[in-house]
Amino acid sequence: MKKVLVIGYVWPEPNSSAAGSRMLELVQLFLSLRCDVTFASAAALSEHRFDLKQIGITEKTIALNCSSFDSFITELQPDLVLFDRFFTEEQFGWRVEQQCPQALRILDTEDFHSLRHARQQLLKAAQKHAATEVARHAVPPVSATAAELYAQMSGSDMAQREVAAMFRCDLSLMISEVEMELLKHYFAVPAQLLFYCPFLSQSEIVDKKLPDFSARQHFITIGNFRHEPNWDSVQWLKHQLWPLVRAQFLQANMAPPELHIYGAYPPPKATQLHNAREGFLIKGWAEDAQEVMQNARVCLAPLRFGAGIKGKLMDAMHSGTPSVTTRIGAESMSGGLEWCGAIEDDAAAFARAAFDLYTQAGLWQNKQQQGWLILRDYFYRRDYSQDLQQRLATLAENLHLERQQNFIGHMLRHHHHKSTQYMAQWIEAKNR
Structure with a gap:
């Protein structure tokens, strides 16, 4: 050629x-x-x-x-x-x-x-049967x-x-x-x-000089707002998941961390969700996704529909950032290897997993290592x-x-x- x-x-x-x-x-x-x-x-x-x-x-x-x-x-x-x-x-x-x-x-x-389109239609069909707006936002992943x-x-x-x-x-x-x-x-x-x-x-996946557990803070989610699975995940976070995650910290008498939401082209309906009091912060476009990812402690990727390989989860692995996602989020991302965080479709279980990863240094370090193992033995085999x-x-x-x-x-x-x-x-x- x-x-x-x-x-x-x-x-x-x-x-x-x-x-x-x-x-x-x-x-x-x-x-x-x-x-x-x-x-x-x-x-x-x-x-x-x-x-x-x-x-x-x-x-x-x-x-x-x-x-x-x-x-x-x-x-x-x-x-x-x-x-x-x-x-x-x-x-x-x-x-x-x-x-x-x-x-x-x-x-x-x-x-x-x-x-991706078929899963989106199935999600919409399930949401149609919801009796209230709260119930509509609580519909689980396809x-x-x-x-x-x-x-x-x-x-x-x-x-x-x-x-x-x-x-x-x-x-x-x-x-x-x-x-x-x-x-x-x-x-x-x-x-x-x-x-x-x-x-x-x-990319090189060994001997990375990354911030350790104690040097990191807050949760992160990232994704182009024009991509419909990403926008849907932000809405699920806003209306159900993030309040459940914050409740875990309040019940443990701990100050809740923030959720930093990055992504290109946030529309007005997304920026209107910004709420500093709730720690729900719409940050917009990140010039360097891995830089902001490696300074966060845990990545949240609650995808209710989608397809392909999820770039945010690849960035999280490369950045040594454990993640909590859904079965659709983790699809074709590990080749059967143990996940580098947690996979949960249930909202309450998702929130508990996020809290555990954020607060337990030993668990966090184990899952960080697992992410590098997935990169080495699955993606770069x-x-x-x-x-x-x-x-x-x-x-x-x-x-x-x-x-x-x-x-x-x-x-x-x-x-x-x-x-x-x-x-x-x-x-x-x-x-x-």
């Missing part, structure tokens, strides 16, 4: 979201392979975007439903095109195939969006089985679109083993179309950058055969690309 084109759904913001960090890892991998990398996006330039030019990447603003993209990619002639989430494949996949048929088409899923999730997802427009995009691409990068199993066993996606690739950069490099090389060498074996992908490209092409051309003509 000599030329790589990344079509971004948004401009990457590694300090705002795990998705931004993931994208930066991928483009840095291509740079390490001495590829010329171009990052193109139709999204508006964002406030916290990373300056890709400073690391040698060409930036290009492109337009939706516009034939100018055809001229651009024809001139560029990339060897590989990476679609950032299935939305960009839907928009630009037919143009890529039409203008550069031999280019590898890779989908970076970030996470299985349809899974606990549906894989079979129940498939039943919810199989008729979903989003799931059909997302899985179809996976079939249309030569390879889809996945960050969650749970999601890979769901795709293979319930959606019948062939294993050769999926590639498990959680994190590419292996392999060199996934080397694995991905080898898979892409094999795919490039056998592209005709691999595409030939993917008849469903051929069929979906034929029907989807024709309909998308004609719709895009109609929109372009209408806009002239």
Whole structure:
């Protein structure tokens, strides 16, 4: 591969979201392979975007439903095109195939969006049956089985679109083993179309000079407010969990610590939840997530729905900060190893676990060590950058055969690309 084109759904913001960090890892991998990398996006330039030019990447603003993209990619002639989430494949996949048929088409899923959406719908359905506002905010995390999730997802427009995009691409990068199993066993996606690739950069996880138990104070939660699972978790904290956590300290005749809530793009409805008297502090965007994380004693991540790998919990492990989360929060985050804190879906149990972790130095130190063990023995057990490099090389060498074996992908490209092409051309003509 000599030329790589990344079509971004948004401009990457590694300090705002795990998705931004993931994208930066991928483009840095291509740079390490001495590829010329171009990052193109139709999204508006964002406030916290990373300056890709400073690391040698060409930036290009492109337009939706516009034939100018055809001229651009024809001139560029990339060897590989990476679609950032299935939305960009839907928009630009037919143009890529039409203008550069031999280019590898890779989908970076970030996470299985349809899974997150299905869980969100199940949570909303459960909340509808709540008799009061208090009861609505007290609904526990979604606990549906894989079979129940498939039943919810199989008729979903989003799931059909997302899985179809996976079939249309030569390879889809996945960050969650749970999601890979769901795709293979319930959606019948062939294993050769999926590639498990959680994190590419292996940070040093030993001999870290971090603040110890006594030097840390307060609880922390962090996450981009535009990401709906994060906003929901803040609301659950505000209306049920944080009052229960504070009550644990008051019952023990201890001054309650504060909860510091960080995240990019807090809307007014979030900042209005700020209450210094309750120790519920909306801090907003953190320029360095790991810096604020390593000064906190315990991370709270009460996710009631979601998918993929949770960046806040990865940051917590790297920062030596034990965490209390839910089963969904810890999903695909430990490979069956003991958790680096506590996993609780019940509100009262969540509060007790938070109190114990915050007040017991021995327990805290044990869970800190467990976080580093998870990083070493689960996330960094392999060199996934080397694995991905080898898979892409094999795919490039056998592209005709691999595409030939993917008849469903051929069929979906034929029907989807024709309909998308004609719709895009109609929109372009209408806009002239």
